[in-house]
Amino acid sequence: MSNKVAIIASNGGLFDAYKVFNIATAAAATDKEVQIFFTFEGLNLIHKQAMHALEMPAGKEHFAQGFADANVPTIPQLVEMAQELGVKFIACQMTMDVMGLTSADFVEDIEVGGAVTFLEFAKDATPTLTF
Amino acid sequence: MNITQTLDAKGFACPMPIVRTKKAIDTLNSGEILEVLVTDKGAINDFAAWSKAGNHTILEQKEEDGVIYFYIQKA
Incomplete structure (x- = not known):
């Protein structure tokens, strides 16, 4: 069985x-060996500023208290933890070009690549997940 | 039981108990025992699955006053 988990992050809330x-x-x-491909709004999740102020879905803002009560780590904490555990981040070059973003806009140690970079990793990953 | 190290992960939500346990077990030698204290109810199934994936053995688990104790022997 494959020891790889491939994740596509394409939403930014x-x-x-x-x-x-x-x-x-x-x-x-x-x-597991984990790679996340960040594309379109998913780039928010590793954007230096945006990751600190991700929005809840409209009408769900009341869950903020639930997050606090459950002692859930913050997104920047989870990002740091993921990288510390060896999770590899790939930012989609095409989306960055469209949005006028460069590597400097994101957290350290990301790789910038195209869809094929991710597909090559994901071809024998079980599972591949899309969010 | 000869406990090598204790990890207090009470009050932490998923995925922190597993992440902290992973970091703690990395510091142990094969055969040594890690005691983990958690309050996350999801941990009961998560620790079973995590231990199975890493071939670690849960020697014992118990729940007292809302705290779940795991005794994990490193593979």
Whole structure:
């Protein structure tokens, strides 16, 4: 069985970020090799400024208290933890070009690549997840 | 039981108990025992799955006053 987990992060809200990083850190802590491909709004999740202010879905803002009560780590904490556990981040070059972003806009140690970079990793990953 | 190290992960939500346990077990030698204290109810199934994936053995687990104790022997 493959020891790889491939994740596509294509949405940029707070809930999306938790879905992506919880699975990624849990997988990495279970000795899986994990790569996340950040594309379109998903780039928010590793953007130096945006990751600190990700929005909740409209009408769900009341969950803020629930996050605090459950002692859930913040997204920047999860990002740091994921990288510490060896999760590899790939930012989509095409989306960055469209949005006028460069590597400097993102957290350290990301790789910038195209879809093929990710597909090559994902071809024998089980599972591949999309958020 | 000869406990090598204790990890207090009470109050932490998923995925922190597993992430912290992973970091702690990395510091142990094969055969040594890690005691983990958690309050996250999801941990009961998570620790079973995590231990299975890493071939670690849960020697014992118990729940007292809302705290779950795991005794994990490193593979």
